[in-house]
Amino acid sequence: MxxxxxxxxxxxxxxxxxxxxxxxxxxxxxxxxxxxxxxxxxxxxxxxxxxxxxxxxxxxxxxxxxxxxxxxxxxxxxxxxxxxxxxxxxxxxxxxxxxxxxxxxxxxxxxxxxxxxxxxxxxxxxxxxxxxxxxxxxxxxxxxxxxxxxxxxxxxxxxxxxxxxxxxxxxxxxxxxxxxxxxxxxxxxxxxxxxxxxxxxSRPIWANLVGLASIMLSLAGLDTSGLDTAGFSESLLQVVAGGSFIASSLFQLRRRNS
Known part of the structure; x- marks a missing residue:
């Protein structure tokens, strides 16, 4: 109420x-x-x-x-x-x-x-x-x-x-x-x-960052044709999401114990 x-x-x-x-x-x-x-x-x-x-x-x-x-x-x-x-x-x-x-x-x-x-x-x-x-x-x-x-x-x-x-x-x-x-x-x-x-x-942000990294590597002479940018960006997003959850949990635990 x-x-x-x-x-x-x-x-x-x-x-x-x-x-x-x-x-x-x-x-x-x-x-x-x-x-x-x-x-x-x-x-x-x-x-x-x-x-x-x-x-x-x-x-x-x-x-x-x-x-x-x-x-x-x-x-x-x-x-x-x-x-x-x-x-x-x-x-x-x-x-x-x-x-x-x-x-x-x-x-x-x-x-x-x-x-x-x-x-x-x-x-x-x-x-x-x-x-x-x-x-x-x-x-x-x-x-x-x-x-x-x-x-x-x-x-x-x-x-x-x-x-x-x-x-x-x-x-x-x-x-x-x-x-x-x-x-x-x-x-x-x-x-x-x-x-x-x-x-x-944000998925679009990670997708853009991975795409930009792929372009930079190509310009440096590395072969990135086999890189699954969509899958890699999704994996990064999952890692960040997991880290965010852990950080939030630790923050709340610390606040409760303070």
Whole structure:
């Protein structure tokens, strides 16, 4: 029930989604900042091209996230932490699926609509417990999808990251309810690191860097005709993504122990 959680939540989503991606196995097709081509067309009320997708600004992407996902799951009416967990699931799997998983978590009627019964059950429970059970059910749902072998590892890492940050939000919001205690937002790192992580996890950037390196090696007289630049850039991206995850985990562990 903390409206200001939206910016923290969307910063985390933007860091997870990266920039422009056109994965051949992604049923959503080309995306930019996590926004699909169909979503952008619906938001603008007209067809959009891949050039439109590549030019999508962070400001417009953020506006879409607020309108199509945050408001769609009534996140401002949900307790802190739960709001973020449901929002991220809505971005990844659609608002209706995110609400269905929440209703399954709470043990209320599953109609895909956030109403008084769902809000009442969410407000009556322990936010941390609800977040943990929600993320477990979300992983179970993702595990049944046909593209699990392709995207499963990334989905798992994403949900684990969401769970950590949602629990931190739940804790910080609980602390804020006690005026005598100082409140230091536990998820400050996702705001300060979002732009750097978005750049580091951008496939086009790594593809361009590998292509440039291949050209430089060719100019130096080395044969690069057999170099799989696409595969090499994808491997580099996976290494950077893994390093980013480890660094984030170590940062949070150090902060908890300090």
């Amino acid at each position: 903390v409206a200001t959680n939206f910016q923290r939540a969307v910063d985390h989503v933007l860091a997870s989604e990266g920039g422009y991606v056109d994965h051949p196995h992604d049923p959503g097709g080309a995306t930019n900042h996590g926004i699909t081509r169909a979503t952008l067309a619906q938001y603008r009320g007209r067809e959009v091209s891949k050039a439109d997708m590549q030019a999508l600004s962070l400001a417009e992407a953020t506006a879409i996230y607020r309108q199509n996902y945050w408001k769609a799951v009534r996140a401002d009416a949900l307790p802190g932490g739960i709001d973020f967990a449901v929002f991220d699931c809505a971005v990844n799997s659609g608002p209706r699926r995110a609400v269905l998983i929440l209703q399954e978590t709470l043990g209320v009627a599953r109609d895909g609509i956030i109403g008084p019964a769902t809000l009442g059950a969410a407000g009556a429970g322990d936010p941390a417990d609800i977040v943990n059970r929600y993320c477990a059910l979300r992983l179970a749902f993702l595990g049944r999808l046909p593209t699990l072998k392709i995207f499963g590892n990334g989905w798992r890492k994403r949900v684990e990251s969401v769970q950590r940050n949602a629990l931190a939000l739940a804790t910080s919001n609980a602390s804020a309810a006690t005026p005598s205690q100082p409140h230091f937002p536990a998820t400050l790192e996702i705001t300060s690191m979002v732009n750097l992580r978005t750049i580091l996890l």
